[in-house]
Amino acid sequence: MWPLDLSFLWHSNYFWVYLLIRDHLVRNDPYYSRVSRAVLLLHRSRIQYTKKVKVVVAQVSQDPTGFTASSSSLVQSSFPTQPQRRRSESSIGTLRDMAGSPVIALYITICCLAFVMSKIIISFLLYKRWAGKRRIIEDSLSGGRMVVFRSPAAQSLSSKAFMKKTMKLSNKDIIGSGGFGTVYRLTVDDKTAFAVKRLNKGNKDTDRGFERELHAMGDIKHRNIVSLHGYYIAAQFNLLIYELMPNGSLDTLLHGKSSKQKPLDWPTRYRIAAGAARGISYLHHDCIPHIIHRDIKSSNILLDRNMEARVSDFGLATLMHPDQTHVSTIVAGTFGYLAPEYFDTGRATTKGDVYSFGVVLLELLTGKRPTDESFIEEGTKLVTWVKDVVKDERQEQAVDSTLSCFPTEEVKEAFQIAEKCLESDPSKRPAMAEVLKMLEQISSLIN
Numbered sequence: 523m524w525p526l527d528l529s530f531l532w533h534s535n536y537f538w539v540y541l542l543i544r545d546h547l548v549r550n551d552p553y554y555s556r557v558s559r560a561v562l563l564l565h566r567s568r569i570q571y572t573k574k575v576k577v578v579v580a581q582v583s584q585d586p587t588g589f590t591a592s593s594s595s596l597v598q599s600s601f602p603t604q605p606q607r608r609r610s611e612s613s614i615g616t617l618r619d620m621a622g623s624p625v626i627a628l629y630i631t632i633c634c635l636a637f638v639m640s641k642i643i644i645s646f647l648l649y650k651r652w653a654g655k656r657r658i659i660e661d662s663l664s665g666g667r668m669v670v671f672r673s674p675a676a677q678s679l680s681s682k683a684f685m686k687k688t689m690k691l692s693n694k695d696i697i698g699s700g701g702f703g704t705v706y707r708l709t710v711d712d713k714t715a716f717a718v719k720r721l722n723k724g725n726k727d728t729d730r731g732f733e734r735e736l737h738a739m740g741d742i743k744h745r746n747i748v749s750l751h752g753y754y755i756a757a758q759f760n761l762l763i764y765e766l767m768p769n770g771s772l773d774t775l776l777h778g779k780s781s782k783q784k785p786l787d788w789p790t791r792y793r794i795a796a797g798a799a800r801g802i803s804y805l806h807h808d809c810i811p812h813i814i815h816r817d818i819k820s821s822n823i824l825l826d827r828n829m830e831a832r833v834s835d836f837g838l839a840t841l842m843h844p845d846q847t848h849v850s851t852i853v854a855g856t857f858g859y860l861a862p863e864y865f866d867t868g869r870a871t872t873k874g875d876v877y878s879f880g881v882v883l884l885e886l887l888t889g890k891r892p893t894d895e896s897f898i899e900e901g902t903k904l905v906t907w908v909k910d911v912v913k914d915e916r917q918e919q920a921v922d923s924t925l926s927c928f929p930t931e932e933v934k935e936a937f938q939i940a941e942k943c944l945e946s947d948p949s950k951r952p953a954m955a956e957v958l959k960m961l962e963q964i965s966s967l968i969n
């Protein structure tokens with residue numbers, strides 16, 4: 523009976539195809555979208571072809587019951603009734619008679635050829651993807667090593683002109699600076715620009731671990747994460763090449779002094795909160811190995827041209843294995859955003875990131891920095907102050923004064939989510955995936 527249903531051979535293909543297209547689910551990459559559509563099309567035509575062949579086989583065997591018409595009849599035949607058993611015995615008899623039939627020979631040949639071809643094509647695509655993931659350009663100009671991860675945006679990085687532009691970066695190109703170094707805007711042409719972060723040089727030993735981490739970061743593609751396009755390692759400095767976020771950081775948007783800057787409205791704030799939660803949730807739950815960010819704060823949440831939130835700065839991120847729930851570390855991160863247990867134990871956990879996200883959510887709601895001077899004067903801090911406000915049901919008074927109108931119920935819900943994230947006992951804090959779910963439920967209130 524084996525020639526009649528060769529579909530089991532195909533099922534092994536689906537696993538490889540899954541490997542090929544799984545990223546599409548999160549990336550929305552047009553290439554994988556095309557591949558998945560082609561696979562679906564092939565799958566449907568295979569089913570149709572198999573049906574047609576089975577009909578032909580049934581006709582050739584002049585079997586009016588069409589014993590091969592569907593796999594369900596094969597399943598049924600595992601527990602055959604009396605008439606079914608008689609019918610299948612006659613079918614097997616007919617099969618034996620048909621062993622030499624040219625139609626069956628043709629069917630087997632086509633199935634085997636298609637199977638072999640499909641394996642070759644899928645292996646080729648997987649190899650191409652693996653080989654094309656990263657390409658290395660050796661920079662002979664300054665003796666450094668540049669690695670560029672393949673992506674549509676980074677196509678233009680292949681030329682030496684890019685290296686020359688990088689070497690010419692000056693103070694006028696600076697767009698920001700932080701604890702780890704200075705960030706420059708690098709314009710390749712009218713349409714292409716990148717953010718280049720210049721890091722102070724570590725020693726050779728840290729380079730190897732540093733490169734390993736960067737390669738893992740290069741693999742992370744998500745609509746709420748700032749992509750790393752490549753890096754450059756030289757004797758005096760290291761450069762990280764990031765996607766440029768035209769709308770800057772949430773920190774600047776909320777607390778910037780520019781008079782031209784319009785205050786953020788509630789729907790934008792809500793979208794930023796949900797986007798950032800989605801990005802962090804992806805790092806915590808969907809990346810293998812899982813990633814703890816360790817420095818979630820408003821200056822590490824950047825905004826793309828559509829004001830979609832992107833989590834950035836994995837300079838402090840630590841890769842951990844799936845079976846590990848925490849990593850030990852010296853205290854790092856930013857004061858005001860760190861979970862209380864972090865000071866005691868020095869251990870970074872995903873729940874620590876949840877706490878920091880809770881602080882960012884409060885920043886979005888109140889428009890105040892966690893280290894706002896008014897809190898210091900009153901001898902309190904943002905988190906303690908908000909907890910009192912929520913307890914007394916005075917949320918409306920705590921909302922950012924630049925928010926002229928806002929939906930009270932949704933804002934109250936958001937305060938409650940922030941409060942859950944800020945539980946002092948980490949085990950009582952929700953996981954980031956739950957935080958995202960709760961935030962998404964607010965949007966169902968909006969609609």
Ligand SMILES: Nc1ncnc2c1ncn2[C@@H]1O[C@H](COP(=O)(O)OP(=O)(O)OP(=O)(O)O)[C@@H](O)[C@H]1O
Pocket residue numbers: 697698699700701702703704705717719748764765766767768770771773774817821822824834835856
């Ligand atoms: N990819 C980017 N696109 C646009 N602007 C960026 C990008 N990365 C960083 N910046 C800008 O540069 C500023 C400094 O970033 P950087 O990550 O170096 O420091 P930080 O996040 O402020 O502090 P820390 O280094 O302590 O994390 C950011 O606040 C942001 O305004």
